[in-house]
Amino acid sequence: MSLWTARFAASVALFGAAAATALPARAADDLSLWSAYQNVLKPAKYVDLTHTITPHIPVWAGFAASTFAPAQAGADMEGMAKKGEAFTYGKDGFEATQYMLRTDQLGTQLDPPAHWAPEYPAIDELPPTYAVRPLAVISIVDQVKANPNYALTVADIGRWETAHGRIPEGAVVFVRSDWSEAWPDPKLATLKEFPGVTLEALKFLHEQRHILFHGHEPLDTDSTPTLEGESWLMHNGYTQAEGVAHLDQVPEAGALVAIGYPKLGGGTGGYARYVAICPPGWPFGVAIGPGDAPLPRSDRPLHFDQASGMRVR
Numbered sequence: 001m002s003l004w005t006a007r008f009a010a011s012v013a014l015f016g017a018a019a020a021t022a023l024p025a026r027a028a029d030d031l032s033l034w035s036a037y038q039n040v041l042k043p044a045k046y047v048d049l050t051h052t053i054t055p056h057i058p059v060w061a062g063f064a065a066s067t068f069a070p071a072q073a074g075a076d077m078e079g080m081a082k083k084g085e086a087f088t089y090g091k092d093g094f095e096a097t098q099y100m101l102r103t104d105q106l107g108t109q110l111d112p113p114a115h116w117a118p119e120y121p122a123i124d125e126l127p128p129t130y131a132v133r134p135l136a137v138i139s140i141v142d143q144v145k146a147n148p149n150y151a152l153t154v155a156d157i158g159r160w161e162t163a164h165g166r167i168p169e170g171a172v173v174f175v176r177s178d179w180s181e182a183w184p185d186p187k188l189a190t191l192k193e194f195p196g197v198t199l200e201a202l203k204f205l206h207e208q209r210h211i212l213f214h215g216h217e218p219l220d221t222d223s224t225p226t227l228e229g230e231s232w233l234m235h236n237g238y239t240q241a242e243g244v245a246h247l248d249q250v251p252e253a254g255a256l257v258a259i260g261y262p263k264l265g266g267g268t269g270g271y272a273r274y275v276a277i278c279p280p281g282w283p284f285g286v287a288i289g290p291g292d293a294p295l296p297r298s299d300r301p302l303h304f305d306q307a308s309g310m311r312v313r
Contacts, residue, residue: 045285049274058189063103071096104269116234123267134171135257149193164253176247196222215241249284
């Protein structure tokens with residue numbers, strides 16, 4: 001057991017003990033979560049598993065292209081931009097951006113079941129308990145090298161558990177295929193064959209291991225004509241992650257994942273951000289440090305570039 005794992009276990013035990021002996025609300029401060037942060041989360045390494053959304057990333061051909069533009073005043077603003085004029089640093093002291101996002105199925109995503117099944121929760125109806133979960137990463141990289149259309153099987157899950165132990169209940173399981181290494185090549189959205197997850201594997205993960213949700217690097221769960229895996233998930237009240245990145249930079253077992261997404265009313269999809277929280281000695285990622293606030297100043301100011309259709313440095 002590593003020191004980081006031992007500290008994490010001790011912090012969980014401390015939290016449990018504090019909860020068991022808790023005084024009435026506000027009668028005393030319970031600082032056990034602060035201790036867990038200092039001992040476990042502060043020294044950890046953080047790896048972003050998220051693609052950046054730009055106007056040119058791969059997207060299903062059925063959706064129109066997204067565009068970015070400088071935000072314009074919607075009315076005459078006294079001493080500032082007039083209606084129809086873009087806000088500028090020089091004249092207004094600030095700038096803002098208008099995003100014309102033609103779909104909520106864009107980039108790294110969190111699909112709520114309402115994406116396919118309106119009787120189930122939309123993105124804004126997902127519980128806040130999604131915030132932090134154990135992360136298991138199952139690799140099918142070798143299989144995909146031999147067959148680009150390979151899909152995760154129950155046997156693959158069994159091999160992972162032989163090496164790492166049983167997948168924790170309530171965990172997030174990401175399937176590593178390295179498909180995303182070609183991102184953001186638009187051709188990715190046109191591929192008919194890509195790494196997937198079999199329906200049998202999805203049922204096993206949810207019905208036998210009781211995970212929270214699974215995620216994959218491609219923009220669909222599988223390449224079957226009916227998208228059978230995604231259909232089963234959505235119509236049974238499960239969520240899933242799509243377009244996940246950088247799974248080669250996180251451990252297969254032992255990390256956590258922080259999950260964030262906008263709370264769009266009635267949203268049938270979500271632009272998500274996933275961050276893996278890895279042990280302090282992990283070779284990838286960044287640690288919490290003094291550079292987090294204030295953030296560093298750049299000698300290359302952000303500006304809107306017409307050629308790229310977005311703000312760049």
